[in-house]
Amino acid sequence: MWLQTLTIVASLLPFTTATNLYVASYAGTVTTLSLTETNGSLALNITHVTQDCAPNPSWLTLDQPHGVLYCLNEGLTTLNGSLSTFTTSANGMLTHVQNISTIAGPVSGVLYGSASGARGIALAHYAGAAVSTWRLADDANVTRVQNLTFTLGQPGPVTDRQDAPHEHEALTDPTGQYILVPDLGADVVRVFSYDFNNLLLTEKNPLRALSGSGPRHAAFWNPYGIACEGCTTFLYVVGELDSSVTGYRVTYLPNGGGLSFSQVWRSSTFGYLVQPVGNAPAEIHVAPSNRHLIISNRNDTSFTVPNPNANANPANTTAIPSDSLSTFTMNVDGTLSFTQLAPAYGSYPRHFTTNAAGNLVAVGLQNSGEVVILSRSVYTGSVGPVMARVEIEGQVTAVVWDEEYALGRLGV
Ligand SMILES: *[C@@H]1O[C@H](CO)[C@@H](O)[C@H](O)[C@H]1NC(C)=O
Ligand SMILES: *[C@@H]1O[C@H](CO)[C@@H](O)[C@H](O)[C@H]1NC(C)=O
Ligand SMILES: *[C@@H]1O[C@H](CO)[C@@H](O)[C@H](O)[C@H]1NC(C)=O
Ligand SMILES: *[C@@H]1O[C@H](CO)[C@@H](O)[C@H](O)[C@H]1NC(C)=O
Ligand SMILES: *[C@@H]1O[C@H](CO)[C@@H](O)[C@H](O)[C@H]1NC(C)=O
Ligand SMILES: *[C@@H]1O[C@H](CO)[C@@H](O)[C@H](O)[C@H]1NC(C)=O
Ligand SMILES: *[C@@H]1O[C@H](CO)[C@@H](O)[C@H](O)[C@H]1NC(C)=O
Ligand SMILES: *[C@@H]1O[C@H](CO)[C@@H](O)[C@H](O)[C@H]1NC(C)=O
Numbered sequence: 001m002w003l004q005t006l007t008i009v010a011s012l013l014p015f016t017t018a019t020n021l022y023v024a025s026y027a028g029t030v031t032t033l034s035l036t037e038t039n040g041s042l043a044l045n046i047t048h049v050t051q052d053c054a055p056n057p058s059w060l061t062l063d064q065p066h067g068v069l070y071c072l073n074e075g076l077t078t079l080n081g082s083l084s085t086f087t088t089s090a091n092g093m094l095t096h097v098q099n100i101s102t103i104a105g106p107v108s109g110v111l112y113g114s115a116s117g118a119r120g121i122a123l124a125h126y127a128g129a130a131v132s133t134w135r136l137a138d139d140a141n142v143t144r145v146q147n148l149t150f151t152l153g154q155p156g157p158v159t160d161r162q163d164a165p166h167e168h169e170a171l172t173d174p175t176g177q178y179i180l181v182p183d184l185g186a187d188v189v190r191v192f193s194y195d196f197n198n199l200l201l202t203e204k205n206p207l208r209a210l211s212g213s214g215p216r217h218a219a220f221w222n223p224y225g226i227a228c229e230g231c232t233t234f235l236y237v238v239g240e241l242d243s244s245v246t247g248y249r250v251t252y253l254p255n256g257g258g259l260s261f262s263q264v265w266r267s268s269t270f271g272y273l274v275q276p277v278g279n280a281p282a283e284i285h286v287a288p289s290n291r292h293l294i295i296s297n298r299n300d301t302s303f304t305v306p307n308p309n310a311n312a313n314p315a316n317t318t319a320i321p322s323d324s325l326s327t328f329t330m331n332v333d334g335t336l337s338f339t340q341l342a343p344a345y346g347s348y349p350r351h352f353t354t355n356a357a358g359n360l361v362a363v364g365l366q367n368s369g370e371v372v373i374l375s376r377s378v379y380t381g382s383v384g385p386v387m388a389r390v391e392i393e394g395q396v397t398a399v400v401w402d403e404e405y406a407l408g409r410l411g412v
Contacts, residue, residue, distance in 0.1 A: 027394020028054035032092035047092035103128035174227030182215035204258030214241025271338020288358035292381035
């Protein structure tokens, strides 16, 4: 009986595979895209749009095992930001659960806690110079835990951006014991331990970055693929204000006492290439193969690429300027070897994520108002060309993959 049902259901499915992606835009929308493959060609189609994280969605954190999407509204012109929660579904529909007011300017969030115990989300607030934490529940309804607000004794050297602390990202270390928060205004990466029961954060000694570098985002790397306190661990920090990538060897202090950092690498995000004036790198990720580091560059206009409108109007041969993605190969001593500068196929790649296989990169192009899917060689790390693209209303701020439904639609 079970097998019969399975056969009937399977025979009704079209001969395509589907993967969902969620896209945040400052225009107020969270859009679900369906990425489909038919006979070797990819297509990106909009399947659902919600305004329930309006007015200014800035970040998405997916809790895939629980089927919950957390969306941050930066509130660019309002006193407060907000945290909106949605439940996900295979057909791309997002069901809104909650919109809860926060300190101003949330721009990044990370899940923390333990799978079997208390679980939370920690948010970095750029405008509010704060970190806030929230307890998660199975019904996707969050409750407030803590606010931590920071002050700056002296403004930093880049006066228009370093007038105050600006928390720009929240990430966990590979063991899940610490939360790190790069602060673009204060030139530090803050380090917090937390209580596994009540989820309260305790601040530890921060990583002090180069003055004026403007730490924006960061990524951990375990070269041997194993995470533990004694395991070889590196941290790479992107400096938005001086267009740098700095690598540190990370040492765990005893008894949950925090982390210490010693610098092993520092270069421009362009490696040995000449760094364009005005470049402002944004996102940094270690690719799933664990061998390459990818960084997005904004406002560098390193490339000229074919006009994306040419298919609709082949007579229009205007080329467009494009920003870029840098790929470095990571060496086991923490140093980096510059590997490739690839076009991002548009302007301001504020955010990107790879799929689980690491052979596709979804890029959120803020100023182009587009998401592009780029191919990627898992072996060499080289990125490009464009496999699919779709226009999104307004400025794109984040794009995340939800591959849970790609293969498991029948629950087998
Ligand atoms: C699939 O793609 C191949 C190679 O491009 C082509 O020869 C073939 O006709 C296509 N099949 C279908 C059903 O479109
Ligand atoms: C999906 O998007 C492709 C272009 O990427 C387009 O050719 C196709 O018609 C769209 N399909 C649907 C069902 O809208
Ligand atoms: C969510 O809450 C924020 C902060 O209170 C508010 O500004 C925003 O309009 C709300 N969004 C929606 C869609 O209700
Ligand atoms: C909203 O912002 C104001 C001004 O920063 C602050 O006093 C208030 O506590 C915030 N509300 C919430 C719920 O964070
Ligand atoms: C969410 O939790 C709050 C208490 O923090 C409660 O007032 C509210 O009714 C809950 N909402 C849902 C949808 O469960
Ligand atoms: C956090 O801040 C908000 C607004 O500033 C306030 O409403 C809330 O009570 C604070 N929560 C804690 C735990 O301090
Ligand atoms: C972009 O770069 C140019 C120099 O090429 C610079 O004048 C401009 O201020 C930069 N824009 C931003 C928003 O950083
Ligand atoms: C040609 O393409 C450019 C770049 O995408 C676009 O800005 C312009 O509006 C297009 N012109 C026409 C006539 O379609």
